[in-house]
Amino acid sequence: ALSCPEQHQDSTRHFRTPPKLKSSQNLHATTLVSLFPSPRRPTHNLCCLLLPAKHTPSLTHPHMTSLGFSRLHLKNRTIIRTSPRLSSSSSSHQNTPKSYASQWSILNAAMDSIFAMDMRELSFEDLYKIAYDLVLDNNGERLYTDISEKLVHRINSHCNATLQDKLSTPEFLPTLTQLYADYKRAARTITDILMYLNMNIANIRVSHGKTILRRAVDIFYETLVSACKDQLREELLRRITKERDGEQIDRKLMATATMMLSDMKCYDEVLEAPLLKLTQAYYSDLAQKWSKECTVPVYLEHVYQRVNDEAQRVEVYLNAQSGPLIDHILREHMVTKHMDFILENPKQGFVQLVHNDQVQDLTRMYFLFSFSEEHLKKMVSRFEKYIFETGRDYVLDPANLQDPISFVDGILDQKKTYDVLCEKSFSNNQLFRDSLDTGFSHFADGNLQKRIAEFLSIYLDFAMRNKTQDPDFLPSLDRALSVFHYLNDKDVFENYYKIHLSKRLLLSRSIAGTSASNDSELLFITKLKEKCGYSFVAKIEGMFNDMRLSKKSYEKFLEHRAYKERVQPLNIDLFVNVLTSSFWPTYTMSRAILPTPMKECTKAFTEYYKEIHESRQLTWKKNLGDGVMIARFPLSKHELVVSTYQMILLMLFNDVNELTYQEIKDTTNMPEKDLRRNLMMLFLGKHKLLAKEPKTKSIKTNDVFKWNAQFKSSQVSIKMSDQIIKESKDKDEHSKGGNTTGGSISGGTSSSGTRKPSAQDKSTSSANTEGLSKAAQ
Numbered sequence: 137a138l139s140c141p142e143q144h145q146d147s148t149r150h151f152r153t154p155p156k157l158k159s160s161q162n163l164h165a166t167t168l169v170s171l172f173p174s175p176r177r178p179t180h181n182l183c184c185l186l187l188p189a190k191h192t193p194s195l196t197h198p199h200m201t202s203l204g205f206s207r208l209h210l211k212n213r214t215i216i217r218t219s220p221r222l223s224s225s226s227s228s229h230q231n232t233p234k235s236y237a238s239q240w241s242i243l244n245a246a247m248d249s250i251f252a253m254d255m256r257e258l259s260f261e262d263l264y265k266i267a268y269d270l271v272l273d274n275n276g277e278r279l280y281t282d283i284s285e286k287l288v289h290r291i292n293s294h295c296n297a298t299l300q301d302k303l304s305t306p307e308f309l310p311t312l313t314q315l316y317a318d319y320k321r322a323a324r325t326i327t328d329i330l331m332y333l334n335m336n337i338a339n340i341r342v343s344h345g346k347t348i349l350r351r352a353v354d355i356f357y358e359t360l361v362s363a364c365k366d367q368l369r370e371e372l373l374r375r376i377t378k379e380r381d382g383e384q385i386d387r388k389l390m391a392t393a394t395m396m397l398s399d400m401k402c403y404d405e406v407l408e409a410p411l412l413k414l415t416q417a418y419y420s421d422l423a424q425k426w427s428k429e430c431t432v433p434v435y436l437e438h439v440y441q442r443v444n445d446e447a448q449r450v451e452v453y454l455n456a457q458s459g460p461l462i463d464h465i466l467r468e469h470m471v472t473k474h475m476d477f478i479l480e481n482p483k484q485g486f487v488q489l490v491h492n493d494q495v496q497d498l499t500r501m502y503f504l505f506s507f508s509e510e511h512l513k514k515m516v517s518r519f520e521k522y523i524f525e526t527g528r529d530y531v532l533d534p535a536n537l538q539d540p541i542s543f544v545d546g547i548l549d550q551k552k553t554y555d556v557l558c559e560k561s562f563s564n565n566q567l568f569r570d571s572l573d574t575g576f577s578h579f580a581d582g583n584l585q586k587r588i589a590e591f592l593s594i595y596l597d598f599a600m601r602n603k604t605q606d607p608d609f610l611p612s613l614d615r616a617l618s619v620f621h622y623l624n625d626k627d628v629f630e631n632y633y634k635i636h637l638s639k640r641l642l643l644s645r646s647i648a649g650t651s652a653s654n655d656s657e658l659l660f661i662t663k664l665k666e667k668c669g670y671s672f673v674a675k676i677e678g679m680f681n682d683m684r685l686s687k688k689s690y691e692k693f694l695e696h697r698a699y700k701e702r703v704q705p706l707n708i709d710l711f712v713n714v715l716t717s718s719f720w721p722t723y724t725m726s727r728a729i730l731p732t733p734m735k736e737c738t739k740a741f742t743e744y745y746k747e748i749h750e751s752r753q754l755t756w757k758k759n760l761g762d763g764v765m766i767a768r769f770p771l772s773k774h775e776l777v778v779s780t781y782q783m784i785l786l787m788l789f790n791d792v793n794e795l796t797y798q799e800i801k802d803t804t805n806m807p808e809k810d811l812r813r814n815l816m817m818l819f820l821g822k823h824k825l826l827a828k829e830p831k832t833k834s835i836k837t838n839d840v841f842k843w844n845a846q847f848k849s850s851q852v853s854i855k856m857s858d859q860i861i862k863e864s865k866d867k868d869e870h871s872k873g874g875n876t877t878g879g880s881i882s883g884g885t886s887s888s889g890t891r892k893p894s895a896q897d898k899s900t901s902s903a904n905t906e907g908l909s910k911a912a913q
Contacts, residue, residue, distance in 0.1 A: 236275055239266045240282060246329070250322045251290055260329060268332045276333055280348075283330065287323070287352050291359040295319065303364060309371050312364075313392045316356060320399070323352035357400040365406050368393075372407055373414055379449070380418065391453035403455050411458065415465050423470040427477050432484040433497045435477070439470045440500040463507070471504045471511070479518060486518050491526075493553055498561035516571045523554060523575030531585035540587075544595035547580060547588075548615045573622075580622040589623055592616060593632035596660070600640055603656055613660055617667065626668060634676060635721045641683055642713060642760050654680070678719035686713045693744050702740035710737045714745070714754075726758040728806045731787045759810065767825070771848040776825070777855040781806060781814045786825065794842035797835055815841065823847070823854050 246263050249255055270279050295315045302311040327334065327349040334347045346354070361368065372393060375385045397403040419442070426435050446466060450459035471478070478501065479486045489497050505511040527550060530536060536543050554572050562568040582588050596616055603609040623629055637657070658680070665673045690711055693699050703710055730738065742754055763783045765776045778786065784804055788795060795803070801811055812835055819826040819841065820833060827844040828835075 234269075236270065236273075236278065239270055240279070242266055243279075243329075244282075244286065247286055247290075247322075247326055250325050251294070253318075253322075255325075263329045264331065267330050271332050271336055276336060279330075279333060280337075280351075283326070283348060284351060284355060287355045288359055291319070291356060295356075295360050299360065299364070303367055308364075308367060309375075309393060310389060312361075312368065313389065313396060315360075316396045317392070319356055320349075320353065323349055326352070353399050357402060361400060361402070361406075365402070369406050369410055373410060376411065376449075377414065377418070380445075387452050394453055394455055398455055408455065408458050408461075411454075412461055412465060415462055416469065419466050420469045420473075423474055427474050432478055432481050433489070433494065435474075436497055436500040436504065439466075439504055442466060442470070443504065467504060467507050472508070475511070475514065479514060486515065487522050490519065490522055490557065493557075495557065495560050498557060502562050502565075512565070512567060516567045519568060520571035520575040523550075523572060524578045526550065527576065527579035528584060531579055531588065537587065540591035540594040541598050543591050544616070544619070547619055548612075551576065551615065551618055577622045580619055581624040582628065583624060588619075589625070589629040590632045592619055592623075593629055593636050596633065597636035597640065600656060600660075609656070610659075613656075613663065617663055620664075621667065626672070630672065630676075631721070634679070637676065637679060638721055638760075641679060643762055675719045678716060682715050682719060683713065686715075689714055689745075689748075692748075693741060696744045696747075698740040698743045702743075703737050706733050706736060708733060708737055710741065712741050723757050723759065724807075725755075726807065726810075728758045728781065728784060728804055728810075730758065731784060734783075769847050770845050774849065774851070775853045777853065779814070779856070781810055782818065782856055785811075785814060785818065789826075789843045794840050796837070797839045797841065798837050800841065817856060819844075821856070823849060823856065825856075 243263065243266060246258055249258055267279065270276065298315060299308075299311055302308045327347065330348050337347060372390070375390060379385045394403065394407065397406050422442075423439075426438055430438065443463065443466060446462050447459065450456060450462065454462075481488070486498075486501065489501070502512075502515070505515055527547070530546060530550070531543075536546060554576075558564055558568045558572060579585075580588060596613070599609060599612050599616070620626070620629060640657070661673050661676055661680075664676075693712070699710075738756055745752070745754055758780055761780045763778060763780065765778060765783060765786060767774050767776050767786070776786070784806070785800065788800065788803060797815075800815070801808065804811065806814075815826070815835060816833075818824070819828045824844055825847060826841050827846075829840045829842075832839075
């Protein structure tokens with residue numbers, strides 16, 4: 137199908153396309169070539185149908201002969217050529233071109249109407265066709281030049297005259313921006329009319345080679361703005377300074393002005409370069425003034441506000457390229473050059489801000505320093521130094537060592553404070569996180585203060601015992617683990633933790649392995665395993681396994697004849713924990729003499745255990761375990777929860793009313809240290825079950841102890857283990873895994889025993905007994 141421009145239809149309308157060939161005629165068209173004439177040069181159009189030679193149609197075909205086809209053979213192709221007949225009217229068709237002057241006069245008048253914003257009578261289609269014809273007639277260069285001269289004339293005759301009267305008035309900037317807005321709006325409309333000229337601008341040999349709109353903007357700058365750019369610069373800088381001083385300006389007008397300069401590609405020359413110089417001088421003077429008049433927090437607040445103001449100023453009306461440059465100048469003159477004032481101020485510097493936990497001020501400081509890695513490193517260095525010095529002074533202060541729980545709480549509070557600062561003030565920056573770890577590791581690693589591992593274990597022991605009353609129990613475990621992370625010698629912590637864990641397991645009122653209270657213990661062990669691996673907690677898990685096996689062994693013991701023949705007649709409930717010696721702490725050997733009923737119980741269990749494990753040897757730990765006794769006083773009856781040692785002492789008074797200290801010592805064969813401690817619990821504690829003569833707090837060899845017949849209490853069940861009496865700390869006992877911790881002695885301490893494995897045992901084992909007995913007075 138032929139297609140031609142509308143104005144050339146008269147010269148080609150007599151052509152027809154070749155008829156469609158039916159498939160039954162076996163004619164296969166391969167290519168249809170249409171040769172179009174160039175505009176204004178009508179020639180014969182040739183329609184060529186290329187066909188395979190074997191399918192060459194006959195010229196006698198009615199469709200062929202009617203169109204006047206002739207045949208031409210080219211090797212294996214046949215070209216069927218037609219020479220259409222032109223009508224006389226078409227062959228003589230000629231367009232009489234209009235003169236350039238007449239067409240330009242139409243465009244010139246149209247541009248006047250466009251500048252006057254009176255376009256009601258204009259036909260943009262006709263104007264477009266005029267410009268189109270001028271370009272086709274090779275008048276594009278002349279048209280481009282005339283358009284440029286027209287724009288220059290418009291600026292000189294209208295814009296320049298309008299602006300001259302406003303140069304020295306406040307109306308200068310609004311007038312200039314309005315003139316430019318009207319001018320550019322008209323230039324866009326003219327550009328639309330000259331679209332074909334823009335499309336062929338590369339083929340038009342003009343000196344500028346720019347589009348009409350781009351050339352129009354350049355002409356506005358060259359003709360008008362360049363002559364008054366000094367006044368424009370001063371006006372813009374004056375308004376910016378006015379706003380920096382706190383006054384309000386027309387931001388929309390400023391945005392229009394800066395956009396105009398960006399359009400003209402003179403923003404850097406006219407505004408940005410002088411603005412940067414002004415900014416440098418302005419903030420340099422302001423920083424000097426504030427550093428003398430303001431405190432560090434107030435100074436940081438002012439600078440922080442200025443940075444945000446400048447960022448907003450760039451966002452609203454300055455060019456985006458100016459943002460980083462202005463920000464750098466501001467920080468350089470208000471932060472970098474006053475670094476010592478901000479960081480090293482002894483009263484309100486960085487150290488004081490951290491010490492006083494001033495999160496908001498530190499947030500501002502971090503924001504102002506964050507543009508430079510060098511600045512951040514200075515902050516990080518002081519942060520790490522402060523953490524170390526504060527922690528060092530804390531752990532070495534003897535006053536803080538009096539209470540292990542408070543001591544660990546103090547370390548955890550420091551860690552929590554620094555974590556909050558890293559999160560809220562320092563945006564979790566890794567540099568600050570690393571400095572926090574480094575600072576803590578220097579004082580909390582157990583080298584400066586050897587007792588950190590011990591106190592941490594005591595803290596966890598306290599938390600485990602009081603977990604039901606502490607709603608913050610689980611978070612406290614995580615915080616304690618964070619301190620554990622910094623310990624260098626974690627084996628020291630493991631030893632102390634096993635000592636305290638053994639007491640919790642052995643003195644528990646429930647059978648180990650079945651109580652829900654052990655869930656928290658297992659949870660903490662799981663956390664330790666995640667941090668240190670399985671080998672670190674293997675022995676601790678072995679302790680729990682012993683408790684589970686002890687339960688099964690106890691159930692079998694109840695069915696054994698030794699229990700039924702020896703223990704059951706005594707009306708005593710006995711539970712024994714059999715412990716593997718390699719898993720549990722090393723306990724001191726106790727040679728205390730048990731009362732006859734308790735001794736009979738131990739013999740019964742030994743008989744049962746030997747029958748099951750012939751190669752194993754049981755060693756009874758009498759300083760571990762506890763029991764429940766029924767005590768009948770003249771005024772009341774009570775159920776006493778006591779340790780094994782306390783049980784031995786109280787049962788002495790079933791047969792006698794009073795005994796001297798020396799007699800008690802000889803009868804029980806109890807270690808003197810343990811004897812004195814347990815006697816003090818019985819006659820000096822809250823519940824005075826025994827009375828002493830003379831009534832002094834010290835114990836001498838000839839002091840007499842007797843049953844306190846005047847004892848009376850509203851409590852039916854009395855836990856003697858809840859009483860605590862302060863004594864001096866025995867360092868040797870700590871090194872051996874003894875009972876005293878942190879300078880205090882718990883009334884709930886009890887006796888324990890171990891067994892030595894025989895050579896035939898493949899695994900080392902030990903046994904501990906927890907005696908739960910009921911004896912009547």
